Amino acid sequence: MLISLNWLRDSVDVPAEVDPHELAERFTCTAAEVEDVHRIEVGARGLIAARVEAVSDLPATRNLRLARLDVGDGRVIETVTAAPVLRVGWNVVYAPAGAAVAKLGTIGQAKVAGRASVGMILSGDALGVEMAVGEALFAEPALAPGTPLPPEWFDDWVIEIDNKSITHRPDLWGHRGIAREVAAMYGLPLKPYPVVAVEELAGIDAPPIPLEIQDPQAARRYSGLRLGGVPTQPAPLWLQLRLGRVGMRPISALVDLTNYIMADLGQPMHAFDGSRVERIEVGWAAEGEVFRTLDGVERTLPPQTLMIQSQGRSIALAGIMGGLETEVSEATTSLLLESANFDAATIRRSAIALGLRTDASARFEKSLDPVNTVLSIQRFVALARECYPDLKLTSPLSDCFPNPFPPVTVKVNRRHVTRTVGREVPDDEVRQILGPLGFDVTAGRRDLSVSVPSFRATGDVDIEADVIEEIARYCGYNRIPEVLPQVTVRRFEPCARLEVERRTLAYFSGAARFSELHQYLWYDSAWLTTLGFEPGACVELANPAATGLHRLRQTLLPGLLAALVRNRFHYEACALLEVGSVFERAEPDDAEFRHVGLVCARRQKGGENELYHRLKTALEGWGWECFGRAVSFGPAAVDTARPWEHPQRTAEVQLEGRGIGRLSAVPLELKRRMEEHLTAWAIAWAEVRLTGLEKLSPRTEALGRIPPHPLVELDFSVLVRREVRYAEVADRLREFTHPLLRRVAYVGSYEGPALPQQQRSLTFRVVVGDETRTLVEEDTAAFRATFEQHLASCGYWTRR
Amino acid sequence: MDIEQLGQRIAEIEAAVVARLPSVANVDDLRRVENEVLGKEGALGALITTIKEYPPAQRGQVGQVINAAKGRVKAALDGRRAALEAAVADAEAAAAAAFDPTLPGYVEPMGSVHPVTAVQWRIERLFERLGFTVEAGPEMEEEYYNFEALNIPATHPARDMQDTFWLTNRKVLRTQTSPVQVRAMLKYGAPLRIIAPGRCFRYETIDASHENTFHQVEGLMIDREISIPNLIALAHTLLREVMERDVKVRVRPGFFPFVEPGLEIDMNCQICAGKGCPTCKQSGWIEVLPCGMVHPNVLLAGKVDPHEFSGFAFGLGLTRLAMMKYGIGDIRVLNSGDLRPIVAARRLEGPVVAAV
C-alpha cells in the first residue's frame, strides 16, 4: 500500500526536519514493514490553470489537436496537444512558455504540424500520475484561468508499506490509521478528522432508505445516504494528484471521491445511480445466478455469494464490485452512497471463487471496523461539500446495524508484561503508549484493564498477549538489551529417527564418499514412462505443482537415476546419496517412511561387479558404524515392476535377519531406456528403509584383544566348481568346529590359467590358538589335517 | 689331517671366499656366504669340531689357526658388506634426488553433504551446545498440526489452496516446521528446548528465488521467565554462529498466527554489507528469522499452561541461509540433482593446477 506524506500531514504535523527515510525506518521497527520510500519530484515551475475554450482537429496529424485556452488576464493562446479528451469549459494544467517540469524541461513555443503552439497542456504522466498516454489532468473549475498552481501540490514523498505486514491490521489500510501510528511514534497529536456531524446527517427531513440485511453474520452493517446535485466537474487537482501518488488513476469526481475515502480511512464505498435503486437488501445470490459487473463482464455466481439487491434484483457483488446496470454515468443526477461492513471470510471466499480481487475486497478481507461505515459517510459529505457546494442531501443517513462487534476489554497481568518485555513497564508508561493508539487503561490492583478501540477490536486485539505486543513494540524491540535466557536444565531422550539419519548421512557422505543431493518429493510421470515404471497406487497431491507431478514417491530410485543422467557429462564416475521421505498408500492411514538411496556409477563397461561390491562394502560398514551390527545379504525375488532391479544381481539387504532394503545393478535394458550413452556405464544401487531401525539401539562393539599366547594363521585355498557360490562354501565352513579354531576369514578368490577349467579357488585364512599354551608344530599339523578332512567331506579340493 | 694340511685347507677356503666376494651382489647373498663359511656347519666353522682329533698339545695352536682364519674371512666379508651397503645408499640417494615431492596426491573423490545439510548440522551443533534437543516431524502432516494447533483457523488466508500442497487423503505436505512445536510440547511437556530442522513445501511457482520445496529450522523454547530480549539474544547468537562472523540484527514487528507478539529479525545484508543491493532490495537488511512469543492458544494446544510458562519460537529459512553462506544465486540448483553447484569441485575432481 502506498502512503503519501502530504496526505499524512492532514492528520499529523510531521515536522519538516524529519527525514522520510528515518520515518520509514521507525515505522518498520514499530508498526509494519516499509518496502520503499521515494521522492516525487515533479519540478513544477510556473504552471497555471487554463480553461479550454475550443478544440479542433489537426487534419494533417493522426492524434494531435489544436486547443484554444484562456490563460487568464483575458489572454487566449493556441497550443497543440495530444490529449485524447478535452472538455470545453474545464481547466487543464498548463505550462506557459518559460514554465517547466523536470520530465520535460523548460517549455517554449514551437511550430507543430504547421501551427504555432504556445506552451503545453501537461499530461498526467508529466505530473507523475500514471494515466493513459497523453491523457491530461483536469483541475477543478473553481480555479480562475491563470491561477498559479503551487509547486508544493506536485511534490511529495511516497512510502510503500508491505501489504503482507498489515494483513492483521484493518486500521492500517488507510492514511488515517497510518497517521495514528506515526503520531504515536513521534509523540505528536492526531489532528481531528474533518467530518459532518451525524446529527446533521440523520436529521435530514426526507424518507430514509429502506435497508434490510438478511444474514447479519455475513453483513454486520449497511449505511447509506442519498445525494442530489451530483457533481459533473472533475475533483480538485490536489485530490487527483494525491490519488495518483498512491497508485490510483483519477477517473471522475464521484469515483475519485469514494477512492479518496477508501485510501484515507480504509473503508470502501460504492455509489449507485440513485434513480435506479429504490431500496437495499443484502442477501445471497440465487443458485446459478448470472450477474454483469461494472467492468462489463458477465459472471456466473458461485454458491454463497453475498449480493446487494434492490427489490430482489441484484445490483452489486457485496464488497467486491458494483453492477453495470446501476453504475453512475454522465446522466446520473442523484446518488445512493453505500458504506457497509461485510464478513471478512465471506468476501474472501467469493473473491477467490470469482477470481476477482479488488481494492475493496482486499480491505473487507481484513475484517474492517463497522464504526467506519458511518464515519466514512460523514467524511465523504464534508469533503464533497468542500469541493462541490451545490451538493444536496436527499435522504437522512440510513443505517442498519444488526451485528456490532462486542466491545473488547482485556485484563492485562503486570507480571506477564514484565515477563514478555524483559523489564518492568510502569503504569504511566503503559498509558503513554496505549493512549495515543486509542486504548483506555484502568489500573487495578494486580491487573490493568484495557479497553480496545473499535478499529482494533474486530479480531486483531482480543487477548492479553495482543495488548502486550502493543506495549512491547512501543518499548522498542531494538532498544531492549539482549539477555540470554535463564533455563531449567532437563534431559531429553534423543530423537531416535534423527540419530539414525544423522549417522547414516555422516557415514555415507564421509567414510563411504558419496555426494548427498536432494530431489523432489513427487514422481515425474514423464520420467517414469521413460524408465518403464508403473508405480501403482500412490499417495497423491490434490493440487500438484504441474501435470504429471501428482504422485508422491514410494522409492528414491527414479530421482537418483534422473540425477545420474544429469551428471553423466560432468563426471567419469559418481556416487549419489539421498536421505528422504517416501510414501505408501495404507489403511487406515497412508504411511511415510524414511529411506536412504545410493547410486554408484562409473563410465566403464562391465564394471557392475566391482561397483556392486563397493556398495556392499559401504553397506556393511554402515551396519557396524550405525548399529554395531552385521548387515547381511540374502537372495531376493526380483521385483519385475521395478525396472532398475537386475534379474541376476539383486540381493536383499538384511539386518538382524530382517529385510530392510535392496542392492542391485541397473540392467542394460534400463540404461538404454534412460539414455543411450549410459550403456557405456556401470551402475549399481541400493535403497534401505531407515524407518524401523531407530528401535535398534546401537550395540557397543567388542574391541580387539591381545591373546595370552600367539595365534597361528593357516591359509587354505578351496577349489570348487565355478558355479558354486561363496555363500554355500562359507556355510559349510561354518559347520566346522574345533577347540583350537579362533576365526575363519575370507581372503580372496582366483580363476585363471593356473587352475583347471571351470574351477575357482577361494582362499580362507584360518586362525588357531589356545588360551593356555603356545601351539607347537604337532598341534597345527593335526588341525590342518582335521580341517582338510572336513573340506574333503564337503566335496571340496584343497589346493596346496 | 696334520697341521700343515690344515693350514693348506684353510688357505684354500679363504682364497675361494675372497674370490667369490666381488660377485656377491647384495647383503642377503653375503649373509648366505657368511653362513656357508663361518656358520656352525660352514667350511671354516665346522673345522672347530675337528680340534678334538688333534693331540692335546696341538689343540691350542690349531684353535688359533682356525680363529685367525675366521677373523680374516670375517674382515673380508665386512669389507664387502660395507661396499654393498654404500652402493645401496648411493642408489637410494640417487632415486631420492630424482623423486618429485611436489607432485599432487591421488585423485580420490571425497564425499559431501548437501549445502543445506551442512548448515543444518552447524545449527544443530550450536543448539545442542545450548542444551536444545533436536526433533523431527513428518513431511506428510495432519491438517490439525499444520494449522489448527498453530492457531490458524479454517478461514485464515494461509489455509488457501494456493499456499498449501493438499493430499487427496486430506493431509498436507507441511508448509512449515512449526507443527513440530505442538508435537514436541505434547511429547515432553514444559520446560522445553527443541529445534526441528526439516523440509517444507509451499504451493508456489518456481523461479530463481522461489522454490516449492525448501528447508527450515524450527526453534522452540519454553520456560518460566522467557522474554523478548531472550529471544533476540538467542537469535543474534544463532546468526553470528551460522555466518561465522559478527552480524547486526534489526528487530521489527511481524505477524504470524502462532506467535504473539510476532517479530521479524533481519540481518544486515552480507552481500553488500548493508549498503543496499538487489539481494536486500536496497534496504541493507535481509529478513531471516520470523519469530515471536508462543501464542497462548498454541501453548494450550500443547497442553502447556500459558500462565506458568512463556516461550518463544522461530523459523529459520535454512535454504536461504545456505544460499547466503555459499553464495548460491539460484535456488533451483538445490533440488536439481546436478552436483556441480552443490559440491566443492575439489571434492570430486581432486587437486587442480589452476582454476578461474
Ligand SMILES: [Zn+2]
Ligand atoms: Zn544487500
